[in-house]
Structure formats: C-alpha cells, structure tokens
Amino acid sequence: MDKQSIYDDLKKRILTLELEPGTALDEASLSKHYQISRTPLREVLRGLAGEGCVEIVNNRGAYVSSMSHKVLRDFFITAPMIYSAIGRLAAQNAKPAQIQEMSEIQEKFRAAIESGSSADMVYWNQCFHALMGEMADNPYLKPSYDRLLIDHARISQTFYRPRDPEMSKRNIDALAHHDQMIGAIESGDSQAIVDLIVEHWELSRDLIEYFVKPDPLAFEMAAVNE
Amino acid sequence: MDKQSIYDDLKKRILTLELEPGTALDEASLSKHYQISRTPLREVLRGLAGEGCVEIVNNRGAYVSSMSHKVLRDFFITAPMIYSAIGRLAAQNAKPAQIQEMSEIQEKFRAAIESGSSADMVYWNQCFHALMGEMADNPYLKPSYDRLLIDHARISQTFYRPRDPEMSKRNIDALAHHDQMIGAIESGDSQAIVDLIVEHWELSRDLIEYFVKPDPLAFEMAAVNE
DNA sequence: TCAATATTAAATGTATACAATATGTATACT
DNA sequence: AGTATACATATTGTATACATTTAATATTGA
DSSP states (O other): OOHHHHHHHHHHHHHTTSSOTTOEEOHHHHHHHTTOOHHHHHHHHHHHHHHTSEEEETTTEEEEOOOOHHHHHHHHHHHHHHHHHHHHHHHHHOOHHHHHHHHHHHHHHHHHHHHTOHHHHHHHHHHHHHHHHHHHOOTTTHHHHHHHHHHHHHHHHHHOOTTOHHHHHHHHHHHHHHHHHHHHHHTTOHHHHHHHHHHHHHHHHHHHHHHHSOOOOOOOHHHHHO | OOHHHHHHHHHHHHHTTSSOTTOEEOHHHHHHHTTOOHHHHHHHHHHHHHHTSEEEETTTEEEEOOOOHHHHHHHHHHHHHHHHHHHHHHHHHOOHHHHHHHHHHHHHHHHHHHHTOHHHHHHHHHHHHHHHHHHHOOTTTHHHHHHHHHHHHHHHHHHOOTTOHHHHHHHHHHHHHHHHHHHHHHTTOHHHHHHHHHHHHHHHHHHHHHHHSOOOOOOOHHHHHO
16 A cells, blocks of 8 residues: 555545544554554655644643544634635636546536445545535645645544434435536636535534534423423 | 745745746755655655646656746736635635734735845735635635745746835835735625735736836947947 | 657665654552 | 653654665766
C-alpha cells in the first residue's frame, strides 16, 4: 500500500467517523497496520494535519481533529460564504472533462441512495462537492473549502438516521439539487448555481437542526402532577 | 536552531523574496545550513507546503511556490471577501490581550516606516494582519487567509519602490488605517472594520495597479515620424 | 551528425537504530 | 492518607544508512 493510498484510507476513515474525533493515532500501530515504516507514516499524518483532519501536539502525537460546539458554530457561520464563492467560480471555470466526471460521480451517488448504502452516499457526495472545488480552481479558497467539506461530512454522519423516512425525502432533494447544479455549471449560469447552493445548504442545515432540536419525548402531565 | 525556528526562518525568507518563487529547496543543502538532519527538515518543508509557501513534487523535491498571472488574478478576486470576513470576526471576537499585542505590533510597524527599513515594514505589517487572523478565531477561514497574506506580502514586495515619494504617502495611509482598525476592534464595530479593510485593500490594489500600468516613458512623436 | 540507449551521479524516499520526552507506577516522606 | 519524588515504560523526535527514482552524461548505432 503506497503513501497516497494510506493517506486516502485514513481520510476516508476519519470522514466516515470510523475514526471518531479525538481518537489517538498511534504511529507504531498505524505503521504496523499499513506495513510501512514510521518515517513516511509521520509525513502522512502531517499531511492530514495540514488539511485539518488531524491535530498534532508536540511530543504527544496525532489525534483525529475534534468537533466541539465552537467548531459547529464556526462551520455554520462560514460554509454559506465559501460554498457560494466556490459554486460561482465553478460555473465560470469548469472544464468539459470535469463536467463529464461530475455526471459520472452523480450517477454513483444516485445508485448509492437507491441502494441505501450510507457509507457510499457520504463518499460520492463528498466526491461531488470536492470536484466542484477543483472546478473553481482557486488556490486561496481551496484549503478552507476542503476543511469545510471534511467537517460537513462528519457532521452529516453524526445527525443522519438511515431509518427515518424524513431522510429519504431529503436525499431525493439533495440528488435533484446536484442534477440542477450540473445543468447550471454546463450553461455557466453563476446566479443559478449560487441559488442552488443556498437551497442545498438550507437542506443540510435544516437536517441538522431537526436533530439538534428534536420534538421532546412524549410524557403525561398528569403523571408528573400526581 | 529548533524546528519551529527553521520553519519561521524559511517562511520569512520566502515572504521577503530572499527565496524567490520557483527556487528549488534542496534537502541536503538546507539540512547542512540549519545543522539538522534531513528527516525533521522534510517535515518542515511539508509543513510549509501545507501553508502554501512551498510546492512539493513527487520524487522531485520542494520549490518556493510560484507567482503566476493566474495566481495574481485569483488573489485579487479572493482577498476582499476573505479579508472582510476576517475583519468582521476579529471585531466580534478579539480578546483584550490580543488588542494589546496588536497595539505593540503597530508601534513596531510605525518605527519601521519611520526608519524606512523595507524588510521590517513587511515583517511587522505581516504580524499585524496575521494577528487579526488569530482574533477572528475561525479555523475554516484561517488557512485561506494565511495563504492570502503570504502572497500579499510577496506581491507588495514585488511592486514596492522605496525611493518613490508616492510610497511614503501610501505607507502613512496604511499606518493610519491600522490605527483606526485597532480602534474599531476595541469598540467591536463590525461595520467600521469592514469599511476600513475595504479602504485598506483599495490602497494596496491601487499601489499594484500603479506599477502594472505605469505612465509610458517619454518619447518624441516627431522623431518617430521623421 | 543525430537519435537512442546505457551508464552514472545526484537527488528524494524509506527503514531502522538511537535519543529525548512524556506518562504511569511505585515508593518514600510528611 | 495524601503528596511528592524517583524510576520504569511507552511514545515521539532525530540521525543515519540504504533503496529508489530522476536527470545528466556518455556511448553506440544508424
């Protein structure tokens, strides 16, 4: 397994919460697991730290980056601005080959939703939005955008409930948004893509609110007053 | 010299253009220069790559990141949005100790301008704006902001002419902006800081335009027609 | 002479051994 | 008993030797 594959594998395990926020990433165990020496493994961990997946503390090793309330708040403040900017630039700069690739990813995403595979949904959704970042082709926005996507995936996983029928409905909506986004990018319609991204964002935000502020459990007032 | 110092030193040399864009960063030479083995030096280079100072090509080493026309364009597109957002957040979140520190940095900056030391001006200006990024305290915006600051310093250096009287005038203006920014942050005035940042940005932008589109050299039409 | 291939030198990439640091445990002391 | 200190263990950080890849040069053939 080469370094890039190890990088991708670790990132995937962090995004899917298989490695939960705060988990210690022990160099010896990982290098044994991936059958590679500690030197290149350390470089992988430091690479992931640069992307925000991992936090490194001096002389105390690497940890999967945390997801505090503060982080959640910053995420809600920041995502709409960056997502809109990336979308606008993507509509302006997307190359035909990238649009083709995006269509293919979208079909994989559609298949994942139809099959109900939660891990695949997260993965192909991630690919879709990461590709939009590539289309935007702006080295200054990319690091922030990528970091937002990482936490977006983790937050979504946290609040996703595969058995809730409300989820299927939202997935269908998200899928439709993606289709429309591809159309807007093809026609280079900046305003359309920004509108779609705002709509898509609100879907995601509402999903999270839906679970942060759920309906209280049923209870009998009479029983309490007895 | 410890790893952090080496990191800082290299970053400073890149910012001040002592190490020009595209310069190859040879591991052996650098490790000899800093009296450290290649292993930790490689980690430093990869750290700088994560920040955007350095580009690493597989099996071909590290280079000071380039400054193409494309980069310049992306810089102009992106900086106003991120700078404004950071400024707004700084006004909202700055801690008293940080405001104190900013005042101290500003005095160093003032001294640098009065003494006319170009390198010190770049350095303390960088510190001022980097601290504003700390005040904003937003992990999603920070990586983009830091990358913008790096290239902002390099672009400014490229177009700075210490002997031009126009420069001194602009320096005085920049200094005044900084003073006003500290005031706006102290009073938590978001609107004021955004206005100041836009003004400050325009100063910087005009400076660059002033040298990208200079007045043509004098010539005699008559001579051409002879 | 030019092109293609083989060889060689120099660089990066990896493994491993050793050093420094941090944590946990045991022991001594108040 | 509780705290502090000393020691032991485990983990990270660094140096160095070796492997691999790249690039430059030399050599051979047409």
